[in-house]
Structure formats: structure tokens, C-alpha cells
Amino acid sequence: MTVAATTHRLHLKTNRTVDLTVDGQHVRVPEGSTIMKACQEVGIGTPTLCYEQTLTPVNACRVCVVEMEGSRALVPACARKVEPDMVIWTDSERVRHSRKLVLELLASSVDLSYAPDEVQGYLDHYDARPERFGPPDTSDGAVHRDHTQAGHHIPTTNGYAATVAQPPKIDNELYIRDYSRCILCYKCVEACGVDAQNTFAIAVAGRGFDAHISTEFAAPLPDSACVYCGNCIAVCPTGALIFKSEYDMRQAETWDEERQTETDTICPYCGVGCTLRLHVQDNRIVKVTSPMDHDVTNGNLCIKGRFGWQFVQNRARDTGVEESVGTS
């Protein structure tokens, strides 16, 4: 495995600092930092789902909330800026209870089986037991979720957990959307919008429990504004958006991250010089990501860099290429 170390280049706008207290420890951080940054300074980890360093915080998932003395409500650590003499508690009973409930509500309604191991770690850490809401309710017409009208929500059968279960949307050869895995963190909407791609192909549609990520009029991707940059896939924290290559391998039960290597190289197309992180299994590229902390494009790619690598493995691999050598 040859993952390149990339530099973290901090662009701080001020030299002024703010003093605060986190879990009884004094912390000094630059003005404008978030509470989460202050926590990192003293080695306190914060669970996050909707946070991404390259995106504007949207405070959607509430799993990072902390207790701030003097504040009636818990505050989101990923977005709330530090203020002088703040007193923060990250592991109080109230915080633990809130994080546990948020995780239980998400895990009971959404399929988190493709989420990274750290998400399962959060559930274990906070002793979340999503099963206490009962078995998943499969009675409602999940396939109609795209077209639910406001006010027409079908209540869940008593004793069963409401879910966002629905079939995956497979409408192109590059990536698939499985919204039964979607926690509505908004990261894909942000990456498609002003935070990265500025294409605005997707947004949140619907209200309340019927809210969902959708293209305009729920059009299939090839009929939408999508330009297939895949920057939404890159930020999806639960595997709701995945490469078709990954999806197919998972269906065939050949997807095995243990056997995969990650190698950083440079995209073979234009002169921007985006870093491609090639995920390789059995000498085949199975997906492509890009490091968020590399300052050429901060993890963003275009369709060619994200998906245009197939040609290297279309060449004869097993039969040898000698027979195609020209001798005219």
C-alpha cells in the first residue's frame, strides 16, 4: 500500500485566539474555530455524520451535539464557533442520551450496513439499541416514496419501526442511488451545489419523515442535470451513493476491502493535476476517490477522473497482448 502523505495547509484568517473550557480542560484556539476544533486540540473525539471538512456545516444529523453552559439547547460542535470563556461538556448524561437517541432513530429507519466501521463504533459506544423500536415496518408502499404528497404520510403500524426502505435506483452505468441507506445529511446536495460542483441536480424534496433527496421531479439521472462528477459519492457517509462497480461486486459478494489497496496517483486527463486515489482489488480498479486535504481540488473530480479509468483494464489482461502487435 502506497498512500501518499499530503500536507494539511491551514488558511487561518486571524491571529487572534479564544480561550474556553472543554470537559474541564483549558483550550486556546484561533478565533473563528468550531467547538469541534477545540475538542480536537485536547484530544476529544466527536462523532459526526453530516460534517465534512470541505463543506459548509448544515447541522442536519445532530450526532455531534455538546452541552454548553448557559445554553438551553445542546449545540452542534461541528458548526458552532467558539466564544470567549465558553464552558463545554462533551460527555455529560444529557449529551450521551441525545447522541444515543439520534443514532437509534437513524439506525432503526436507515440501513447502515455499508457505513464505515466508525459509525457502528458510535452505536456501540453510546449503547444505541435501534431494535427497541420494533422490527422494520414493511407494510407501506415504500416504492412510492418519491411521489408522496405533503400531508399524505402513512403512519407506521403499531410496534414496528418506520423505515426509508425502497429499492435502489439503478439508472446508469456509473453510480447507483440506494436511498434506503440515506440519513438525509445533505452532504450530497451541498457537493452538487455551491460547495463544489454548482450543478444543482439534486435537492431535498418532501417534508418530515417523507423528506428525501431527489432530482427534479424525481427524474432518472440521465434525464437530470447530473454531470457525473461523483463528488456526491465522495461525501456520502453511509454508502447510499456508490460506484456501480462497487454495487455489482457487493451484489456478487466479491467486494472485499481487506484485499484492496489504495494508491495515490495523478489523473491521466487534463492539466489540472487532480490526485486520484485508486482502490484496487485483484489488480483491478474498483473505485476512485480523491483526498479531501489536497489543495489542487480538495477531493473533487470530474466524470473523467472519477469514472474514466476503465480503459486500463479493457486491455487484454489474461490473454497477453502479443497477438495484437502489428507486423504490417
Next chain:
Amino acid sequence: MLKAIHNGARLYVVDPRRTSSAQWADGWLGLDVGSDIALANAIGREIIEAGLCNHAFIEHSTLNFQEYKAGVESYTLEYAERETGVPAQAIRELAHAYARADRAQLCWTLGITEHHNAVDNVLALINLSLLTGHVGRYGSGLCPLRGQNNVQGGGDMGAIPNRLPGGNDVEIAEQREPFERAYGVSIQAKPGMHLTEMFDAMEHGAMTVVYIVGENPAQSEAEMDRAIRLLSGLECLVVQDMFLTKTAELADVVFPAAASWCESEGTVTNSERRVQRVRKALDPPPGAKDDIEILCEMAFRLGHDWGHPSAEEIWDELRSLSSWHQGMSYQRLEAEGGLHWPCPSEVEPDSKFLHGWLWQHPVGGPLAPFHAVEHDPPIDKLTDDFPVRLTTGRRLESFNTGVQTSGYTSPLRRGESLDIHPDDGRSWGISDGERVRVVSRRGEVEVVVRYDPILRPGLTFMTLHFQDDVATNLLTIDATDPKSGTAEFKAAAIRVEKLNVEAAKTVEVAAVAGGES
């Protein structure tokens, strides 16, 4: 760029087509193809006229301002409006916005350089940066956006006719000699040929053996039927490529090569002169070898034992000869995520921008000269027989002759089309999706028409991506810039013919014949 726009930067787009960038712009200057100098000179004249030049910078750091001023005197806004098709007021607005900005950049791509007067086009833009001092400072400058991942690096490594690695000039003895000493050979003290000259040399029989590495000129050259004829007539053609391209099919010998970006180690240099590492992630298919190995094997058979150097050993040899790259150890390239040349020392930072010395007191290098250049429209003139302008370019999901991008399925891909403005379609009686014949002075192709409102009436667009289906380069002209050797891919004159005229006649004849029987 969009981030900058969201932060309040102003964007002006000068492009014959109203591109998606233009749709975000404060102003779109939709000029006629090949009128770039008329526009740039008019902007320069307006900046001078309005008293907006940076006189302190001009006096301190530049040469030939008076000649330039005299040269642009006749380029009034009214003249420019006539020559470019852009309203005088829009040109004036751009001139003032550029001159008044604290920091401003001019970025361009092949729309400037794929012309018979490519170098003059670039000089016209350099003049504007000298006029306003928008060069050599953080956030200001001139930025040619490179179209390939290592076209900059190829030039930096000496793959241009008059240069050795690190920009050293073959004609200057003290720059050439270190290479002769290091390589133990003498290097001819005059420039070699660029691609266009090579094809001329093939035509005249002066070049009979060609060794092509990783390029597909049988499909990428303007007037491609000529390129194919000349390549086919060689005594010996060797092609080293990842694919059996159309060029490789013409070859006497093909060396199957590993993919340099994912099957071997090395570096590439991007548009911003940033050298970055490429790494081996995959084993190449059986029979395909690393480019280094192929070249060393060739050298061995020609009597030179170069051994089996690693990519890093070759890089370190380059560093010993190129001051631009001296400070760029592999270790540092890894740790810092790439470095911009010049980077002469391992203990100093790299160079984020060039020409900062123009601002030093006294100036830390040669003064920057203005070059007065004249508007010179495209070679392929529009006439009654060929009344329509064809320009070429890329589409988002495809790349060049498509040997790489044809390998994946893209929902955005629609295949080749002749894109025309809907108004033209209506006035020519050609509907969206109709198949037509496109004829230039050099050749003809059949292709489907697509209405595209980002074009202007009289302007059409095609790509080079699907040469197997539609050989666009049968239409393009190989009129080339004598200074850069670049062909005028951006400006061909064509006419569009309906296909069903003959078909309709045939039907008519059949009907008449049927009536008689």
C-alpha cells in the same frame, strides 16, 4: 473559479460559444473565431486612452511601450466591434474592469493557441498584463490552462525542438554543455523539428523513420488523410502505446506500453507548474512494459548500456541538470503534495508564481518587452462556397481522439454531432437530429446535426472524440503557426449540405418511372 465568483470575483468570458463558464460570467464577449488580437488590441488601446495603465510598472519593468501604443492606435472600439462582432460597450467594460482590478488573471486554452498566429495571440494577451501590471504578483498573472496531464512536464523535460530539460536552450553553449558532459555525447546545437515540420520532412523524403510514443497523429492531426498517407509511406514506423491505436495499426513495430499514470512510477507536471508523483497501482497486462524499460532496451540494442534505472534515479539525474527541479526530491514531492518549479533548493519553498522579479528594485532580471501584433483573420476564409465557420473542441465526458474515454460508458455521451444555432437550422431548412454532409476545402464527412443555443448564428462546432465514426480532422486545416507549429484546428470554413436532396430526386425519378409503366 466558481468559488472565486461566490466570493465576489468578477468573471468575463471571451469565447465564440456561450459556454457554461460564460453562463456564470459578469460579461460574455462572443467574438468571431480568430478575432482575438483585434479584441485584445482594442482593450489595450482603451486602457491607454482612459488613462488606466500602470505607468510606474511600465516604466520600471517593461520595454517597447511606445511601439505598442503606436501599434494599437488604429484598434478603436468601433473597429473592434466590426472585426469581432462584440459590442464596443462590452469591450470597454472588460477593459475597465481588468485595468481597475486589484488583482486580475488572464486564463486561456486552445482557443488562443490553435490558430495560424497562435504566438501573436498569446503576445497580445501578455501586452495587456504588462500594461496593467497584472503579472508577477500573488493572484495576478497569465495562465494557459493545459489540456493534458503532462503537456507542461513534457516541455519541461526537453520534449520541444529547441530545449533541453529545465528550459535550457540547445543553441546556447553554456546551457548545452552540462548535458553533453553528463550524457557523454555531443548534442547538435540547433533546434530539431516540431511535429508539423516532421510531416513536411516526411513529405519531402527527408524523414524516413519515425518513432512515436503515446500519440495518435493518424487521428489527431489536422488534414488527417495527409497524416495517414505520410505515416504509411515511411520506411519504418515504430509506435509505443498503451493501445493498438489507428497510428499503431500503420506501424512496422509496436511496443505495448504500461499505463504511465497507474502502472508505473514517475512524475507529471500540471498547468500551474506543479510537479506531482504518479504511482504504480496495477500490474500492466502481460507483454506491456514500462516506458523506461522499453527505452533502455532500445538503447542497449543501439549499443548503449543504460542499465535498469528506477524512475527516481532518472529523476535525480534530471535534478542534477535542471535548476528548476533541483530542490524536488521524491521525499519532498510526497511530503508537500507536489512542488512548483522553479525550486532550485531543497531547503527553500517552491515558487507559487513566476516573474515576481519584475517588481524588484532594481528589476531582478531582463525587462519584459511589449510586442505590437496585428490582427490576422483565419486562413480558411469564409466565401459563398464555404460560408460557415466550424470550430472544434472537447466535450466534458470525452478526451481527444477517444482512445481512453471510449473505454467507459457515459450517460452524457451522445456521439459526434455538428452543433449549430437553431436559427441557422431553421434558415437552412435543417432540423435537429437530421443527418447532413459537411464539406470543407479539404474533405467531407456525414454527421448528425444538433441544435445548440450556446452557438452564434454562422458558427458550428464539432469535436475530435469520435474519429472512427466521424473524422472531423478531414475537415480541419493544417495551416500552422510558424513559431509554434500549431495547426488552426479552431477555424475551418465549411458548407452544410442536405443529404436527402439526392434521395428526394431519386424518389421523384422513381415516381415518374412508376407513372409511365
